[in-house]
Amino acid sequence: MPNEYLLISDEVSGPPWLLQIMRRLNESSSALLRSRMQDWPNGPLLERGLALATKLIMLAIIARRINLHIQRVRDELTDEQGVNEHIRRGFSFRLTEQTLPYDILIDIESFIFESRSAYEIIGRFLDNFFSHILDQSITQDELIEMLDGRDIDTQWITELSNDRNLFIHETAPWLAVKLASREPLEIELVILKENIQDFANPEDYIEFDQLRNIYQGFESSLRAIREFIFEKIRQFEQSASN
Secondary structure (H helix, E strand, C coil), X not given: CCCCCCCCCCCCCCXXXXXXXXXXXXXXXXXXXXXXXXXXXXCHHHHHHHHHXXXXXXXXXXXXHHHXXXXXXXXXXXXXXXXHHHHHHCCCCCCCCCXXXXXXXXXXXXXXXXXXXXXXXXXXXXXXXXXXXXCCCCCHHHHHHHHHHCCCCCXXXXXXXXXXHHHHHCCCCEEEEEEEECCCCEEEEEEECCCCCCCCCHHHEEEHHHHHHHHHHHHHHHHHHHHHHXXXXXXXXXXXXX
């Protein structure tokens, strides 16, 4: 008897970014664009779109999980005297939840790897979209130039690539905590690139703000890319009507 397989339903609708583009094509004044939108399920855009939608939902879930992890760490640092003593003597702080650091590291690495993966899939999606829908081509350099022209800081792309290469090829991260405020207690995670005893050299670690900037830069870039696509659709419609 052959194996039987059960597909799991996607209970979450696709991200607004993709749905807005599809809706715009369905409502286009160009019959040709509407026709090409109808062919979406029959070509590479279907697979690219599904992959991109999955990645974007995964990233949102990872970001929420990391925020919850940070709260769990904060809850363990309520003994101010004990924290001060560990800092003074240079001792590592042992968390009650011994697997919590690994939970955090798994999600930190997932965030880095999946962000880079999503960025690459966006590039392939755009290549397919411009080719099959607009009869045009687009390169990564053109995409970055477009983002720069809209005052989007694209440094996050380089940082993301560097972090991904470091942790996939060279080492594993570890954690420290920066006490940003004592009253009220506010902490920031610090991701160590190597085994260090002090934090004099910022090249030895990644401030959590850098990861936050990557996430925000990614979201800002997605919005700019959506508007860029809409502009290209309008240009196509205008050229077709002339």
